[in-house]
Amino acid sequence: VQLVESGGGLVQPGGSLRLSCAVSGFTSEYYAIGWFRQAPGKAREGISCITSSSGSTYYSDSVKGRFTISRDNAKNTVYLQMNSLKPEDTAVYYCAFATDIVVVSDEVNDYDYWGQGTQVTVSS
Numbered sequence: 001v002q003l004v005e006s007g008g009g010l011v012q013p014g015g016s017l018r019l020s021c022a023v024s025g026f027t028s029e030y031y032a033i034g035w036f037r038q039a040p041g042k043a044r045e046g047i048s049c050i051t052s053s054s055g056s057t058y059y060s061d062s063v064k065g066r067f068t069i070s071r072d073n074a075k076n077t078v079y080l081q082m083n084s085l086k087p088e089d090t091a092v093y094y095c096a097f098a099t100d101i102v103v104v105s106d107e108v109n110d111y112d113y114w115g116q117g118t119q120v121t122v123s124s
Contacts, residue, residue: 001026001097001113008093008118011085015122019080021095021115028052032098033078034111035069037091037120044094046106048080058104063089085122092117 007019034049048069049058057069068081096111
C-alpha cells in the first residue's frame, strides 16, 4: 500500500488548506484512512479518520468544527479540508492506512502504512 500526501504549505492564521492523500496498492474491502500530525518535540496525534465500510468519521477535539475529512472513491483519494487555521496547527501532517478495520481509530498502532508527510505552517 502506498500513500502520497500533498497540499501542505505556508498559510496565515485564519486561512485554509486542503490536504490530499492518494492511496494505491490495497485490496482490503474494510480499512480506515487516518490523518495524523506531529509538531516538533511532540507525539504524533491522530486528528481525523474515515472508514471504508460506512464512511464513519472521527475528529479530535483540537480540530473538530474546523477540519473536514472526505473521500473520493473513484480517485482513491482522501482529503482533509482545514479551515480557520491556527499557529498551533503547525506540524507535519501524515495520512495512514489501517487494514481490516471497520471502526474509526486515532491510535498510531492501528495503522499499517504511512505516507511521507507534508509540512503545514501557520504563521503571519
